[in-house]
Amino acid sequence: MATMNPLQRKNLKVVLPCIAVIGIMLVLVAYSPTLYRLFCAATGFAGTTQRADSDSGSVSKRTISVQFDSNVAPELPWRFEPVQRDVKVHLGEQKLVFFTAENLSDQVVVGHASFNVTPQTAGIYFNKIQCFCFDDERLNAHEKVDMPVVFFVDPALASDPETLGVGTITLSYTFFRAAHPENPKDLSRFTAAAEPDPARGQLLFEQRCAACHGLEVNQAGPMLGGVFGRKAGSADGYNYSSALREVDVRWTGDNLERWLTDPRKFKPGTRMPVRVIEPSARRDIIAYLQQESRITNTGAQARSVTQSPADSNRKTGASLEVPIRPDVRLVGQVPQ
Known part of the structure; x- marks a missing residue:
């Protein structure tokens, strides 16, 4: 294999850095709009919200x-x-x-x-x-x-x-x-005539609610799987406020609508600190919870066929309350 002479090696040391610089410049040009948007979003530069x-x-x-x-x-x-x-x-x-x-x-x-x-x-x-x-x-x-x-x-x-x-x-x-x-x-x-969209509701739930609410387990807030038809304040193992434990309400679509609009107006004394103030977001989150409730209840009925009487008598339930935590920012929390 032929070897490079000293002049060729010297030229290569100049050419390679130039190619690298050109490549970096091309990448920066290609991604400059994205990088600029990220910079503005992080700093608020030029009035970016x-x-x-x-x-x-x-x-x-x-x-x-x-x-x-x-x-x-x-x-x-x-x-x-x-x-x-x-x-x-x-x-x-x-x-x-x-x-x-x-x-x-x-x-x-x-x-x-x-x-x-x-x-x-x-x-x-x-x-x-x-x-x-x-x-x-x-x-x-x-x-x-x-x-x-x-x-x-x-x-x-x-x-x-x-x-x-x-x-x-x-x-x-x-x-x-x-x-x-x-x-x-x-x-x-x-639009007011739009059909409820559970798929959009799932995205909204994941964005706004999932930090504190799970479907099958209690987290910072009570579990929400199977919430439709359940009595407020009744999820196993969750420590509710006395206001929500004592309220005689079952979670229907109308009650969830009122709750998400303003929890503290729905039941004074509840710890739920936030509201979902956009009507279409409430509509779709409720549609998602209703869909998940059907799945949860269907699964529970199927399991009850093979459960012992003692197992089938376990108390189940859910509610929509979540305590204020200083380390978690809440929005759009929904009943469980």
């Missing part, structure tokens, strides 16, 4: 005004505007607002929303739990939909020297036509 599965668990007495701005790119044949122009919220308080989108064309169109807040220093403290801006969104011809946004402003905003004087935050969206849609979601899921 944060994404959260739950709120901070505390609500401040301080209030702040949040205003809403909407824009549509020229190539997108949609009308897009906020239902409300501004709201007052306490720091840490979950808030539900709506934006209306209407497709003015005769064709199905997929759009994607960009977003930011001003002043830009507030971006790191503005958290969205539910937003149409998370995905490409499909709107049918001449369809009109009210799209929910669930957000909260972190109470830490009040202690940051750069945001001490902030009294108003403006949340701005611009909708563009999606050039290369990636698994677009159908905005019709937000």
